[in-house]
Structure formats: C-alpha cells, structure tokens
Amino acid sequence: MNLYENLATQLKDAIRQGTYPPGEKVPSVRRLSAQQRVSQATVVAAYRLLESHGWLEARPQSGFFARHPESAPPPARTSAANDGPCAVDVTELAVRLSRNTQRKDLVSFGAAVPHPDYLPLKDLRASLNRCLRGQADAGSRYSFPPGEEALRLRIARRAAESGCHLGPDDIVITDGCQEALNLALRAVARPGDIIAIETPAFFGTLQAIESLGMQALEIPSDPATGLSLDALILALDRWPVKAVVTVSNFSNPTGSLMPDASKARLAKLLAARDIPLIEDDIYGDLVHGRERPRAIKAYDREGRVLLCSSFSKTIAPGYRVGWIVPGRWRQAVEHLKYVGTMANATLPQLAMADYLADSRYERHLLRVRRTYADNLARMQAAISRYFPSGTRTSHPLGGFVLWVELPEALGMDTMVLHERALAAGISFTPGRLFSPQGRYGNCLRLAAAMPWDSRVEGALAVLGGMAARR
Numbered sequence: 001m002n003l004y005e006n007l008a009t010q011l012k013d014a015i016r017q018g019t020y021p022p023g024e025k026v027p028s029v030r031r032l033s034a035q036q037r038v039s040q041a042t043v044v045a046a047y048r049l050l051e052s053h054g055w056l057e058a059r060p061q062s063g064f065f066a067r068h069p070e071s072a073p074p075p076a077r078t079s080a081a082n083d084g085p086c087a088v089d090v091t092e093l094a095v096r097l098s099r100n101t102q103r104k105d106l107v108s109f110g111a112a113v114p115h116p117d118y119l120p121l122k123d124l125r126a127s128l129n130r131c132l133r134g135q136a137d138a139g140s141r142y143s144f145p146p147g148e149e150a151l152r153l154r155i156a157r158r159a160a161e162s163g164c165h166l167g168p169d170d171i172v173i174t175d176g177c178q179e180a181l182n183l184a185l186r187a188v189a190r191p192g193d194i195i196a197i198e199t200p201a202f203f204g205t206l207q208a209i210e211s212l213g214m215q216a217l218e219i220p221s222d223p224a225t226g227l228s229l230d231a232l233i234l235a236l237d238r239w240p241v242k243a244v245v246t247v248s249n250f251s252n253p254t255g256s257l258m259p260d261a262s263k264a265r266l267a268k269l270l271a272a273r274d275i276p277l278i279e280d281d282i283y284g285d286l287v288h289g290r291e292r293p294r295a296i297k298a299y300d301r302e303g304r305v306l307l308c309s310s311f312s313k314t315i316a317p318g319y320r321v322g323w324i325v326p327g328r329w330r331q332a333v334e335h336l337k338y339v340g341t342m343a344n345a346t347l348p349q350l351a352m353a354d355y356l357a358d359s360r361y362e363r364h365l366l367r368v369r370r371t372y373a374d375n376l377a378r379m380q381a382a383i384s385r386y387f388p389s390g391t392r393t394s395h396p397l398g399g400f401v402l403w404v405e406l407p408e409a410l411g412m413d414t415m416v417l418h419e420r421a422l423a424a425g426i427s428f429t430p431g432r433l434f435s436p437q438g439r440y441g442n443c444l445r446l447a448a449a450m451p452w453d454s455r456v457e458g459a460l461a462v463l464g465g466m467a468a469r470r
Helices: 003-016 029-036 040-052 091-100 121-134 149-162 176-188 203-211 229-238 260-273 327-341 346-355 360-386 414-423 454-468
Strands: 056-059 063-066 172-175 194-199 215-222 241-246 277-280 305-310 321-325 401-405 443-447
Touching (some): 029 040, 056 360, 091 203, 149 321, 172 327, 194 203, 203 215, 215 229, 360 454
Parallel strands (some): 277 305
Antiparallel strands (some): 305 321
16 A cells, blocks of 8 residues: 555544534645654645545645545436326425425425525625615515616626626526426426426425426436436437426535536537426525536527526525526517516615626635535535435535435335424425426435534434434
8 A cells, every 4th residue: 555545544534533523624735644654745635635534625725624435326217117198197296395494493305495694684684785775666566577787797707607697688587496497387288288307306396297287207317417318319209298307506405526528419409309497596506616617508599498596595595586598588588578567676686786796796706615515525424324224325516405214125215204303303305296206216305505513513413313213
C-alpha cells in the first residue's frame, strides 16, 4: 500500500469513529503534512482519494470537510411489475400527510420545505420595505400575465447559470412551481392522455396528472443518473405518449442528477418525435458542488421544453413566486394562466426582483448549499448507525431530500411505519406516495431541511429502531 493510501485509511477510520463528524473540517494540507511528517503532495493525494470515495468534500477556499458515504445506493430499476399507463389516485393520501407537516409537535422529515433559519428573510423584508416606500400603490394593482417585467428580467439573467439563453418575454410568472407544472400539462395534453414520468416521481406531479384526468406511465430511473432513456424509448415505441415530465437536476425524491450527455440526448430524441418535455428544475440552484448543473432546456433548439421552477426551495416558499418558460406554448400558457387565476400577487414579485438585483442571492446560495450538504451527510451517517443492517440510501449531489430503502426481508411497510412514527412525534413521507401504482412500500423519503441538533439525531435513532421491529 502506498504512503498516501495508508494516510487515507487512517483518516477514514477517524471519520468512521467520529473523531471528525460529518460536516466538520479536517486538518489543512499543510497541518497534516507537518503532523504526519509527509509531503503536502502525499496529503493532497490522500484527500483526493477520500473525496473520490465520498469520505471528504472539498470546498473552494475553505478546505476539506468530513462526509460519511453510507451503504451503497439503491440499484437502478430496469423493469416494473406493470409497465402500462394507469390512472393516478394519490391526492387524498398526499393531503392527509401534508397536514402533519404543519404540526409543531413533530420532528418533521416529511416536508421538503426549508427551515426559516435557511431562508434570507431579513434581506427579503428589506426588499419588500423598499418596494412599499418606492411604489406605494404596488399592492393595489393587478399583475397580469406574463408578470412583472423587473422579475422576469432577473430570472432571464440568472438563466445563464443553467446554460439557458432567455429574454424576459420568454418567461411567465406563476404561483409557485406547482402551478407552472399544471399549466404546462394543460397546455400540451388533454384528459385521458398518457404522460411519461420517472419513477419514483414527485407526488406533486402525480397530483397534477390526477387532477387533469390524465394517465401516468412510469419510466424506470436510476438513483444517481435519473430517467432511463433506453426504457423511455421502449415506452415511446409502445405507447402514444403525449408528454414527458422529469426532474433532471436533483430529483425529488432520489436526488438524482442526469448527466449533460443524457440531457442533450433526451432533448434530441423527443424533438425527433415531436413530444414536449416538461422539466421541473426547482432544486437546480441547490447543487452541493462548485458548478450549477445545466437544464435540459439549454439543449432545446425548437421550443419543445417547458421549463418550470420557483424560489420556494431557496428564498421563500410563502411568497409563491414561480415561473415557466413555455417555449412554443407561450400563448396557450398565458391564456390558461389568465382564465385560471387572472394575475399574480404584485408585491412578492417586486420584492423578489429587488432581492435578486445584486449578489445577495449568490451569497445566500453559497451558505445553504454547504448547510444542506452537511445535513445530508449527517443524516446518512445516522442512518448507517441506527437503521437496520442492509438499509440503503441515495447519494444526492444537490437539494436536501434523501431516499431510503429498507431491506425487503424486514417485511416493513413504511405506511405502517409512518403511523407508528407519528405516535412518537416523528413524520416522514412513505415511499408509496411516489408511485401511481403504490410501489416502493419499503421506501421512505426524508428531508434534511432543518438545523441539525440532538433532537433531530434522536428522532432518527427512534425511527431506525422502529424500522427494525416488524
């Protein structure tokens, strides 16, 4: 074994034993070089080896930080028990579970909603006050589609971060990303039409499909790389798919990230078949690394990708500021928006535009990206300690949700586990909610969107113990 490999093994053992808990900075290259009496090049090689295996995270201008690469992620799913389109019936369950997220007595891993401590509320209040002082009548006037130009301009400029070249007239403001998804589906499909979705899928997408009387066609996805394009092609050859919906950047619930080559291939193959793609990019800004991933929209040359997003996961969910880039369906989306809700609230749009006018948002993102990466690492480490042997999780590179798969041999249905957990003051989202056919009964989604403390760790310990008892 080489010298740097010996050093890497020593540090890995220290992380595993808790000397350096997940999220804590490890010694600098210079310091460890002096401590171990080895060259700095040897330390760098050891750190890079640990980074490649998931035990360290390099942060620009900050150094290296401990992580815990829990057990291997769930395997890619390449087939389904029933591979045909189906009706969707998840809303009743989703509404019932969402009520629990409002309970203050729970340790909530169920809601994918940022804790107030992770939102720039002070800066946002200052922006709102400036708007009120400068435009006293702003709150009394309608903001008809496509929405406030100042906000659309800021969004268009930021779109370059995801590889998209947009103008303000390409954008329609919506009441959050959920309305954007609904508008996109209504613009491109009709009741009874088949919508291809990745599986497991965000239940908000399933609810939209259900409410519009459409059918869902589950396409297998990989927990690391997202939607299986080969499986999608087979489905398109067999079924009259009207549209495809995907979350290419840090999907909910697995946190998968589609490679750029796959994004380009997906855009090209759907363009060749004249099938619209609805892309949900709500988590794209929450990458844990150095570079924000590109959207599939960046590879769209003919306006066939409808890009949906919002600031609900990064700035303020309660402001309900979202948007859609509808491409060739712009006129239809504006009409549907107007006849549906007529207008958006004006003040939140103006406040958001003011907040985005300088570098405050970028500084905020730098902070929360690190925080969510640390929280997920801590959560993964806790699962490896407290959950049954054989439990597997996803490895998100962005966002703040974690997909957990309990060993099937346990025979544990996470719907049953959910009821037991509620009685103990803990909430999470059962896996069945992410499939229109009720798959993933042994899975659950956890959100790492709250400050980490002993109460959070204790709740995971209790949950893990419950999962081990059938």
